[in-house]
Amino acid sequence: MIAFSNILEDIYQRxxxxxxxxxWVISKRTSSGILVKDNQLVSENIENPDEFTGNxxxxxxxxxxxxxxxxxxxxxxxxxxxxxxxxTSDDFPTLSLAWLLALLESPEALIGNPS
Numbered sequence: 001m002i003a004f005s006n007i008l009e010d011i012y013q014r015x016x017x018x019x020x021x022x023x024w025v026i027s028k029r030t031s032s033g034i035l036v037k038d039n040q041l042v043s044e045n046i047e048n049p050d051e052f053t054g055n056x057x058x059x060x061x062x063x064x065x066x067x068x069x070x071x072x073x074x075x076x077x078x079x080x081x082x083x084x085x086x087x088t089s090d091d092f093p094t095l096s097l098a099w100l101l102a103l104l105e106s107p108e109a110l111i112g113n114p115s
Contacts, residue, residue, distance in 0.1 A: 002018040004098075004105065007098070008013070008098050008102065009092040011089070011094060013079040013094060013099065014089045014091055015049065015053070015088065015091060015092055015095075016049060016053045017054070017089075018088060018089040019053045019056050019057070019084065019087070019088065019089075020034070020049055020053070021087070022053070022084040022085045022086065023083050023084055023090075024083070024085045025082075025083050028083055029102065032048065032050070032096065033046045033047050033048040033049055033051070033052055034046070034047050034052045034083065036052065036055075036079055036080065036083070037076075037079040039076055041076065041079065051105050053082075055080055056080050057086060057088075059077040059080045059081060060081075060086075062077065063077055063081070069080075073089055078094055090092070
């Protein structure tokens, strides 16, 4: 499980770095993270690299599947999509298979004890 965990960590690190490198608006990069507009598009908040990466991936997934429309003003995916050039790591498709294998190997280690 440790070797598999290390492989997953490497995949996540490459994915994280690729997304952070895809931020093309240089002024939005800070030493603490990435500046992202709030939901009302009034002010900017710093999102740490892990939070930003997760939000970008969620936005890419949701827009790809059509979960968001022009009428959806609550999440405003454009505040993430406008900051990046769209690159993701080549390992990205590997994550679903890795999660499945990890789940089969040890459900408790991956998702905890459901009881």
